[in-house]
Amino acid sequence: MTDPLALDPVLAPGDRSTDAVPSTLAPTRAHDEAYDAWFERFEAHLAAGGTVESTDSMPDEYRTAVLRFVEMHANSELMGVLPERDWIMRAPTLRRKLALTAKIQDEVGHAQLLYRVAEDLGKPREAMFDDLLAGKTKFHNVFHYPTRSWADVGMIAWLVDAAAIVAQQALRNSSYAPYARTMRKICWEESVHIMHGRDVVVTMVTGSPAQRAAIQEALDRWWGPLMQMHGPRSPREKDKDLRWRIKAKTSEELRQEFLTIYVPRIRELGLVIPDPELRFDEDAGEWRYTEPDWDELRTVVTNHGPMSEERLEFRRLARSETAWVRETILAAPQAA
Amino acid sequence: MSTATGLTAPTHPAPAVDGLDELLRSMADDEFVIGFSDSEWTGIAPQLEEDIAMSSLAQDELGHAQALFQMLATVTGTGDADSLAYDREPADYRHARLLDHGRGDWAMTIARRYLYETADSVRLAALMSASWSPLAELVGKLVREERYHLMHVDLWLDRLATTNGEPRDRLISALETLGPDCGTVFTPLPGEPALLEARILRRPMAELERDWRAGVAPTLERLGLPALPATRDPTRGRTDHGEPFTWLHGEFTAVRRSDPGATW
Numbered sequence: 001m002t003d004p005l006a007l008d009p010v011l012a013p014g015d016r017s018t019d020a021v022p023s024t025l026a027p028t029r030a031h032d033e034a035y036d037a038w039f040e041r042f043e044a045h046l047a048a049g050g051t052v053e054s055t056d057s058m059p060d061e062y063r064t065a066v067l068r069f070v071e072m073h074a075n076s077e078l079m080g081v082l083p084e085r086d087w088i089m090r091a092p093t094l095r096r097k098l099a100l101t102a103k104i105q106d107e108v109g110h111a112q113l114l115y116r117v118a119e120d121l122g123k124p125r126e127a128m129f130d131d132l133l134a135g136k137t138k139f140h141n142v143f144h145y146p147t148r149s150w151a152d153v154g155m156i157a158w159l160v161d162a163a164a165i166v167a168q169q170a171l172r173n174s175s176y177a178p179y180a181r182t183m184r185k186i187c188w189e190e191s192v193h194i195m196h197g198r199d200v201v202v203t204m205v206t207g208s209p210a211q212r213a214a215i216q217e218a219l220d221r222w223w224g225p226l227m228q229m230h231g232p233r234s235p236r237e238k239d240k241d242l243r244w245r246i247k248a249k250t251s252e253e254l255r256q257e258f259l260t261i262y263v264p265r266i267r268e269l270g271l272v273i274p275d276p277e278l279r280f281d282e283d284a285g286e287w288r289y290t291e292p293d294w295d296e297l298r299t300v301v302t303n304h305g306p307m308s309e310e311r312l313e314f315r316r317l318a319r320s321e322t323a324w325v326r327e328t329i330l331a332a333p334q335a336a
Numbered sequence: 337m338s339t340a341t342g343l344t345a346p347t348h349p350a351p352a353v354d355g356l357d358e359l360l361r362s363m364a365d366d367e368f369v370i371g372f373s374d375s376e377w378t379g380i381a382p383q384l385e386e387d388i389a390m391s392s393l394a395q396d397e398l399g400h401a402q403a404l405f406q407m408l409a410t411v412t413g414t415g416d417a418d419s420l421a422y423d424r425e426p427a428d429y430r431h432a433r434l435l436d437h438g439r440g441d442w443a444m445t446i447a448r449r450y451l452y453e454t455a456d457s458v459r460l461a462a463l464m465s466a467s468w469s470p471l472a473e474l475v476g477k478l479v480r481e482e483r484y485h486l487m488h489v490d491l492w493l494d495r496l497a498t499t500n501g502e503p504r505d506r507l508i509s510a511l512e513t514l515g516p517d518c519g520t521v522f523t524p525l526p527g528e529p530a531l532l533e534a535r536i537l538r539r540p541m542a543e544l545e546r547d548w549r550a551g552v553a554p555t556l557e558r559l560g561l562p563a564l565p566a567t568r569d570p571t572r573g574r575t576d577h578g579e580p581f582t583w584l585h586g587e588f589t590a591v592r593r594s595d596p597g598a599t600w
Contacts, residue, residue: 081379088375089584092591092600093418094402098395101375105391112384150591150600208598318380325382325442328495328503 046244051177054120062244066176067121069246074114075132076140081107082311083147084156092150099196103157106189113182120178133316135303142225144305151204151214155222157197159262163229165190166258167249175245198265205269219266220274227275227289228297230254259287355527356411356468356536358430361420362525362574363459364404365431368421370452371397372584376439389488393449396481403474422592426585430574432520437513438580443496443506447514449489451552451564455521457482458548467535497559508562515565519545520573 039059052058081104088104091097115125131137142160147153168187174180204211231251241247249257259278266273277290303309374394381387405417415423434451437444460479466472496507522545531537549564556563567573591600 085379087591088378089372089587090590091588092422094398094405094421095418096600097375098398098402101378101391101395101398104378105388105395108379108384108387108391112388115384150594203599207600208595210595211598315380322380322382322442324502324506325386328499329383331499331503 043244046175049245051175051180053177054117061240063121065240065244066179066246067118067123069241070114070118070121070176070179071123071128072138072140074111074118074128075137076143077107077111077114078132079139079143079311079315081111082314083143083145083307084153086147087150087153090150091153096200100153103193103196106193110186110189113185117176117178117182129319133312133319135312138301138303141228141297141300141305142222143311144300144303144308145221145225146307148221149214149218150200151211151218152222154197154200154204154215155218157193158201159197159219159222159226159266160229161190161193161197162262163226163254163258165194166261167230167247167254170248170254173245173248179246202269205271216271219271223274224293224296225300226258227255227292228294228300230258231297232292232294256286259289263287355525355529355531355534356471357408358525358527359531359537360404360408360411362430362432362523364401364408364421365429365574366435366452366456366521367397367404368401369429369431369435369581369584370448371395371401372588373435373439373445373448377445382442393485393488396485400478400481403477407470407474422589426577426582427575429577429581429585431577432523433517433573433576434514434520436517436577436581438583440510441506443503444510444513446489446492446496447507447510449485450493451511451514451518452521453482453485453489454552455519455548457486458544458551459521462538462544463536465538471536493555494559497561511562511564515562516568517573518564519549519567519570522548523570523573 039061042059042062046052052062084100084104084107088097088100091100115128118128119125128137132139142156147156165187168183168190171183172180172187174183201215204215206212233252234250236242236250239250242250263273263278263280275290277288279288280286281288299305300308303312371394374390374397377387377390378394379387381390401421402417405420408420409415409417432452434448434455437448439445440448457479460475460482463475464472464479466475493507496503498504522541524541525531528537528541532540545567553563569576592598
């Protein structure tokens with residue numbers, strides 16, 4: 001859903017996603033002066049604000065970095081469908097049912113758009129599904145948790161999507177132009193999701209005592225994962241994705257931006273954010289907060305979260321049960 | 337009398353109102369239940385492109401249900417679309433038994449959609465010239481969307497039927513399972529004589545069923561699929577709902593039941 005590589009600093013090297021496109025030529029090319037010169041020109045092009053199209057020549061290092069970023073974003077959209085999907089059948093009114101179905105349809109649509117961007121970089125869609133379901137590639141931490149009540153539907157659409165959009169808005173000017181164009185469409189749709197989520201939350205907060213309590217309880221559960229979502233602080237100068245302008249902001253910049261926009265909006269509803277240390281430091285001009293539990297993040301994104309295995313298994317099962325349909329689509333029609 | 341939905345009240349004789357109530361409820365329940373089955377594919381359909389299509393179909397059907405429930409609320413002067421859709425016991429729903437088989441596999445979904453969409457289009461065609469203009473206008477809107485549903489399901493029926501082996505075998509098996517319930521969309525309504533007399537329903541359900549069977553038979557024959565059997569226990573085609581609907585009802589009322597009377 002957002003900035004998946006922000007997770008890499010917390011992963012042991014063995015847990016990190018591997019390069020999808022092996023850059024077998026890289027070791028040779030590293031000693032090739034002509035290649036080095038071209039690589040420098042390419043980096044200068046990016047640094048000057050230049051963009052790259054799928055049909056342009058690009059160094060394998062850049063192609064691999066973009067693919068890895070987009071693939072994990074696509075995986076997160078696809079896996080992000082499952083926690084909310086559980087509530088499609090239980091939506092309590094026709095309007096909510098329609099809105100939730102449309103919202104999840106958007107997320108599936110985002111996965112489709114992003115997998116297509118990734119496919120153009122050289123990895124077939126089926127290979128990306130294989131790697132996701134085998135646990136070789138990752139999806140975002142927030143989708144490894146259970147949804148326990150209808151309040152979670154509001155909380156995910158409002159705050160999880162809000163944390164995501166903060167990162168996604170910064171991707172609309174990505175140096176990889178097909179990704180940037182896709183992000184412009186996705187951001188527009190995500191902003192509608194946030195309105196849907198806030199409407200669910202406001203309706204419950206202003207409803208019965210049980211509804212209000214359910215929203216506070218959901219916030220209490222989701223706050224930790226939300227604070228972990230953008231990943232731990234990492235130095236800007238060491239981040240290749242920033243240097244190549246695949247992404248635009250660091251983890252901490254995104255988290256600060258999220259807090260600046262959403263802390264007042266959460267408090268305006270009379271909800272209590274479950275962090276006694278949370279405050280805006282006027283002198284430093286930034287938010288202070290209890291250090292997020294990075295061990296939990298590391299555990300969760302390596303598929304050891306509360307719902308990781310169940311969600312992956314559910315997807316494996318759905319995929320295997322419908323394999324015959326995909327084969328039918330690909331088969332040449334025969335006479336009856 | 338004008339209403340919140342902008343509909344104008346009918347000027348037909350009073351006896352027809354009972355029948356209109358039954359007609360609208362049966363149509364709304366059909367769209368409501370098939371919309372739920374379709375939305376069960378959201379997020380897990382065979383491929384991403386089809387997933388998106390199926391979510392659109394589900395939203396169309398549920399939108400139709402919403403419009404029909406709103407009209408029912410106007411006609412009966414009680415409740416709103418949500419209370420009419422959700423706040424009933426399972427035995428009080430009047431959807432066709434054809435829709436009571438659970439989601440099933442993709443072949444079952446296509447078989448159900450094919451039988452339902454073709455039947456629904458015959459029913460809608462018979463209501464396009466209803467003497468009560470609000471209904472005729474609404475039906476005109478529904479037909480515009482249902483055309484695309486027919487195009488979608490026709491393609492799939494063709495593809496499954498003409499791909500030998502598992503796809504064709506699964507489709508035949510699904511058609512055989514649904515066969516005894518296939519004509520239940522045309523279950524005669526208790527108020528049907530009054531609806532016919534008021535020229536809301538222009539032709540009896542039995543006649544519409546004959547038209548529908550005559551329409552689908554050549555397609556099934558061309559594709560070498562089994563002919564449709566007579567409907568089992570046809571007078572009870574909208575009342576005997578089985579276990580899959582009990583489960584569905586438990587699901588879609590779960591949140592509402594958790595805090596009765598709350599606004600969602």
